[in-house]
Amino acid sequence: MTGLIGLKVMRKERKMKQEDIANMLGVKNLKTVSRWETGKTNPNRKTIERLMDFFKCDYRDLFRNPSSGTGEGGQPRPEKSSKPS
Numbered sequence: 001m002t003g004l005i006g007l008k009v010m011r012k013e014r015k016m017k018q019e020d021i022a023n024m025l026g027v028k029n030l031k032t033v034s035r036w037e038t039g040k041t042n043p044n045r046k047t048i049e050r051l052m053d054f055f056k057c058d059y060r061d062l063f064r065n066p067s068s069g070t071g072e073g074g075q076p077r078p079e080k081s082s083k084p085s
Contacts, residue, residue: 004039006063007033007055007062008037018030018037019033025047
């Protein structure tokens with residue numbers, strides 16, 4: 001299972017603790033955020049949507065390692081097209 005690597009990176013860029021994320025989302029067990037980041041568990045869809053809204057990011061950004069330019073499973077993330085669909 002792939003963890004929310006991007007969550008960890010974005011959280012640290014904002015100097016936030018896992019506890020801050022847990023409190024923002026109303027998560028009672030503080031270890032939950034750690035489990036998301038390490039891939040032991042994944043948040044539900046509503047929580048992912050809330051994280052995307054808070055961090056102003058795409059779904060893939062939460063699973064992506066920004067420093068390596070890779071996404072889930074270490075695969076390169078496709079570039080966003082600037083052309084309208």
